[in-house]
Amino acid sequence: MNTTASFPKGPIKKIDGDAFSLNGDDIDTDRIIPARYLKCVSFNSLGEDVFADDRNEKQGEHPFDKKENQGCNILIVNANFGCGSSREHAPQALMRWGIRGIVGESFAEIFYGNCLALGIPCATASKAKVLQIQKAVVHRNNQNWTLDISRERINNEEESWDLNIEPGPKEMLLKGDWDATSQLIANEEAMKIKLSTLPYLNNF
Amino acid sequence: MSAKTLYDKVWDLHQVAKLPGGSTQLFVGLHLIHEVTSPQAFAALREKGLKVICPERTVATVDHIVPTTSQLRPFEDPLAEEMLSTLEKNCHEQGITLHGLGSGKQGIVHVIAPELGLTQPGMTIACGDSHTSTHGAFGAIAFGIGTSQVRDVLASQTLSMNKLKVRRIWVSGQLSNGVFAKDLILHIIQVLGVKGGVGYAYEFAGPAIESLSMEERMTICNMAIEGGARCGYVNPDAETFSYLHNKLHAPKGIYWERALKWWKSLASDERAIYDDEITFEASKISPTVTWGITPGQGISIEEKIPLPETLPPEERQIAEEAYKYMGFTPGSPIEGTEVEVCFIGSCTNGRISDLKEAAKIAKGKKVLERVKAFVVPGSEQVAEEAKAEGLDKIFTDAGFEWREPGCSMCLAMNSDRLIGRQISASSSNRNFKGRQGSSNGRTLLMSPAMVAAAAIKGKVTDVRKLTKGNH
Numbered sequence: 001m002n003t004t005a006s007f008p009k010g011p012i013k014k015i016d017g018d019a020f021s022l023n024g025d026d027i028d029t030d031r032i033i034p035a036r037y038l039k040c041v042s043f044n045s046l047g048e049d050v051f052a053d054d055r056n057e058k059q060g061e062h063p064f065d066k067k068e069n070q071g072c073n074i075l076i077v078n079a080n081f082g083c084g085s086s087r088e089h090a091p092q093a094l095m096r097w098g099i100r101g102i103v104g105e106s107f108a109e110i111f112y113g114n115c116l117a118l119g120i121p122c123a124t125a126s127k128a129k130v131l132q133i134q135k136a137v138v139h140r141n142n143q144n145w146t147l148d149i150s151r152e153r154i155n156n157e158e159e160s161w162d163l164n165i166e167p168g169p170k171e172m173l174l175k176g177d178w179d180a181t182s183q184l185i186a187n188e189e190a191m192k193i194k195l196s197t198l199p200y201l202n203n204f
Numbered sequence: 205m206s207a208k209t210l211y212d213k214v215w216d217l218h219q220v221a222k223l224p225g226g227s228t229q230l231f232v233g234l235h236l237i238h239e240v241t242s243p244q245a246f247a248a249l250r251e252k253g254l255k256v257i258c259p260e261r262t263v264a265t266v267d268h269i270v271p272t273t274s275q276l277r278p279f280e281d282p283l284a285e286e287m288l289s290t291l292e293k294n295c296h297e298q299g300i301t302l303h304g305l306g307s308g309k310q311g312i313v314h315v316i317a318p319e320l321g322l323t324q325p326g327m328t329i330a331c332g333d334s335h336t337s338t339h340g341a342f343g344a345i346a347f348g349i350g351t352s353q354v355r356d357v358l359a360s361q362t363l364s365m366n367k368l369k370v371r372r373i374w375v376s377g378q379l380s381n382g383v384f385a386k387d388l389i390l391h392i393i394q395v396l397g398v399k400g401g402v403g404y405a406y407e408f409a410g411p412a413i414e415s416l417s418m419e420e421r422m423t424i425c426n427m428a429i430e431g432g433a434r435c436g437y438v439n440p441d442a443e444t445f446s447y448l449h450n451k452l453h454a455p456k457g458i459y460w461e462r463a464l465k466w467w468k469s470l471a472s473d474e475r476a477i478y479d480d481e482i483t484f485e486a487s488k489i490s491p492t493v494t495w496g497i498t499p500g501q502g503i504s505i506e507e508k509i510p511l512p513e514t515l516p517p518e519e520r521q522i523a524e525e526a527y528k529y530m531g532f533t534p535g536s537p538i539e540g541t542e543v544e545v546c547f548i549g550s551c552t553n554g555r556i557s558d559l560k561e562a563a564k565i566a567k568g569k570k571v572l573e574r575v576k577a578f579v580v581p582g583s584e585q586v587a588e589e590a591k592a593e594g595l596d597k598i599f600t601d602a603g604f605e606w607r608e609p610g611c612s613m614c615l616a617m618n619s620d621r622l623i624g625r626q627i628s629a630s631s632s633n634r635n636f637k638g639r640q641g642s643s644n645g646r647t648l649l650m651s652p653a654m655v656a657a658a659a660i661k662g663k664v665t666d667v668r669k670l671t672k673g674n675h
């Protein structure tokens with residue numbers, strides 16, 4: 001596990017490291033982090049429990065347990081990854097395990113937004129391309145992979161694949177604006193106008 | 205691009221600013237919080253030296269972790285106790301109203317906000333819980349958010365969002381006897397798929413939807429998220445207004461008249477433009493049950509578990525996974541499948557009308573001996589109403605356990621959980637692997653009346669067969 005690596009901050013242009021693959025469509029947040037691990041008031045220990053039930057079932061053969069994947073930071077998934085509940089514990093658990101970027105065919109919307117708010121890019125590609133990347137990852141013999149946000153691509157030393165990153169999130173990642181809070185607070189005046197004009201807050 | 209729909213109107217009204225990256229800063233009219241997704245948000249606020257900017261626009265309750273047997277404090281589970289006391293402390297420090305245990309107003313967040321009249325047409329409502337879509341039943345734009353966004357709303361009363369497309373789901377005709385809102389939404393999700401709604405808000409409309417009570421509309425909107433749509437809504441109408449009338453937080457006196465006028469103006473225009481439209485015929489829908497591990501894997505009670513070759517290619521892999529996990533043989537009927545645990549409750553189907561429908565089936569009958577069956581009312585108010593009508597007695601006489609309100613075995617964060625490979629008939633909303641507290645436990649989703657029928661017979665049963673002659 002890679003929990004000691006520092007969490008994302010500032011502009012995120014590319015992610016250098018090693019990639020591994022987790023196969024399957026519709027992997028929901030209950031699987032990423034089973035509900036019983038939600039009983040916590042801090043996210044700190046979640047990295048250990050990511051995919052707890054699946055890993056337990058696979059007895060060391062789960063991608064998150066395999067020796068060659070330890071220290072990896074780029075995850076390749078299939079379609080509708082992160083569907084189900086809105087729990088941010090899911091991306092938090094992935095981040096605390098060491099994931100810094102995800103590539104997949106598609107992502108559930110809330111999960112995608114939760115990842116972005118943590119500075120974890122989710123890039124997409126066609127089904128065929130994702131399968132190619134997964135194949136390349138499984139047979140990888142070098143550990144030098146890069147998820148390049150500005151170029152929208154993933155590559156190793158030999159091959160590269162173009163990806164899609166939505167323009168809004170892309171700009172936010174590149175500029176380091178993915179942490180929305182400070183921007184939202186800056187517009188306090190405009191917010192207060194809503195507060196004093198919306199019919200249901202002002203006796204209609 | 206959609207125009208003049210309720211979604212468009214409410215969205216426009218709540219826009220605060222355009223943000224870098226192209227998303228919109230949206231004002232949040234009502235923010236609901238609970239013990240599971242809020243502690244880290246408060247901690248982050250503290251870390252940044254920020255305060256809750258509009259504490260009066262946030263309302264808290266406790267639901268996910270509360271035990272349903274004894275709610276005496278401190279809880280037996282120290283982690284649950286810590287979560288609740290953290291919420292109490294945070295609310296106290298920041299001046300947020302908390303509807304706690306024993307207040308008479310506690311319950312599942314999506315049950316209490318409507319019953320207190322907090323949920324109203326035209327609002328934007330956010331909560332760190334994906335089933336926030338429930339509140340769309342009132343013609344509000346309501347959606348689940350993550351913990352970072354909970355922090356954002358606490359700090360700024362706004363959040364960063366992208367506008368969704370709008371799909372109108374028109375349901376013509378009327379549901380037949382023994383077929384409920386739950387069956388309708390399970391059917392819709394089965395047809396459109398669990399990913400079908402990604403990027404969309406679902407507007408539910410048409411004669412069948414208009415005939416639904418508010419509680420039934422909540423069941424429909426609640427599960428919009430299971431179909432991938434982050435929010436679902438129904439245009440407000442006379443039914444909406446009569447539900448809201450005299451609710452605690454509903455406008456009163458001259459303000460009520462003014463509110464009505466405004467609310468009526470919000471409904472989608474007759475000539476509204478939708479990004480997509482689709483039609484269902486309500487009378488063709490039968491009681492619907494899930495057989496697999498996603499809420500989209502549903503079939504009518506008369507159908508057989510689908511053969512892989514009859515499924516679209518992209519659904520085969522997850523179907524294979526489901527046969528294996530559930531231990532079901534493709535081609536065998538779902539009716540007659542033995543169940544071991546029966547759960548009536550949750551924000552989908554834990555309201556008073558749900559309990560009434562289930563009680564009709566349970567009345568004068570007995571839960572099969574080997575079956576564990578229990579009823580968890582969605583809120584203290586639901587529990588009180590049920591007791592006043594004697595429903596608790598009907599259930600306990602029939603051999604159901606009658607519990608205290610909370611989320612309970614919908615997600616099994618308390619001690620209500622499946623054991624090993626147990627199989628449940630559940631009125632909740634998710635049948636994901638491990639959802640009900642055992643990593644290999646199995647869930648069949650269905651309406652509360654169907655759950656009651658399953659409890660009596662010990663197996664999946666067409667509720668219409670039990671009610672024949674009663675109509």
Ligand code: SF4
Nearest residue numbers: 335550551611614615
């Ligand atoms: S009842 Fe279930 S779905 Fe609803 S809020 Fe509670 S845990 Fe979530």
